Amino acid sequence: MSTAPESTQHGDHQHFHRFLILGKEKLFFYHLALYNPAYGHNYQAVFTFEIKDDGSLRKMYLEDLKKNENNWVFYSLYCPDHFELPKLKEGKEFNVHLERVVVSEGGAKRDFQKMTTAVTKVVCKPADVLHFRELGGLEYPDYLTYLVFGEGQEIHLAHQLAKQPNWDEVVTVTPQQAIDPAMLKKVPTLVIESIKDPKDVIKESKLKKGQKYQGKINGSSPAIDFTVGRQGWWNHTSLNNA
Incomplete structure (x- = not known):
């Protein structure tokens, strides 16, 4: 698994985004940013998304979080679809996998472990974009x-x-x-x-x-x-x- 916070094909600049999952009662999603604009992730952004399933992804996340509450383990939605992040401000539906992110080496290494086999649909409406800022300045x-x-x-x-x-x-x-x-x-x-x-x-x-x-x-x-x-x-x- 990649240890970078974003999987990116540098040659053709395909952008595959990750969104950190935060919370237990109400879920919030935080884009994992990179300063280098060539990677397409140079945005700090906060969202609320609608997860289009029967609640199984949320349940899987919460159950795994309970087991790892005191460990250096994070959770993210990995999007295998290619799109430029500002498109989310217009509203968009896209596919995601749930990931467990295991941290080691004093925070220098991150192992992204896919937890779901099938993709789950997520909807972002313009109102779900709570904060969006391009890095710099x-x-x-x-x-x-x-x-x-x-x-x-x-x-x-x-x-x-x-x-x-x-x-x-x-x-x-x-x-x-x-x-x-x-x-x-x-x-x-x-x-x-x-x-x-x-x-x-x-x-x-x-x-x-x-x-x-x-x-x-x-x-x-x-x-x-x-x-x-x-x-x-x-x-x-x-x-x-x-």
Whole structure:
């Protein structure tokens, strides 16, 4: 299996995308990005999709997640269909496989293990595109900054991909104060002023599981206290490859 976060045929630039699966109650999907625009994955994007099956893919994911809750294992939808990612903003139906992503070598190696034999149909409507930004043109922030999305007590933080080199991660957190659902749908930033941004690539998360932190929505809201839970993605290597 490939250890890169995206399978790509470089010669003819065919683009086969992966979307990280996040959550248990409501599923969210996070595109696995690469800075190099030649690969067609230079977008940080958050989605909600409709999975067109009888619930079997979701059940398989949740059952496997339960077994690996405390392991460095992630889950993704791998799309064998070729298309340019911005097409999703117009609405699109495509095929996926469920994958288990097993991480080793300190986060440097990822083994993508296909869990389904037949493809499953997924529908993305324009309203399912919660956040979509082409990488580039964003300076390093002063403080640790994440995109924030989710629902209720199951909130996800995705490290905002500013300048290169950088690292990509998603963690699920439990907030101590309610976050306005309408605000969450806009996928704002959460700024953690207690931690300076490294302005470089790092090899492990600044947010430690089980520890409490404070952040401000868009850097200006009243402080939100949260406890860090499971890490759902990490990449400090192939993200930055030329």
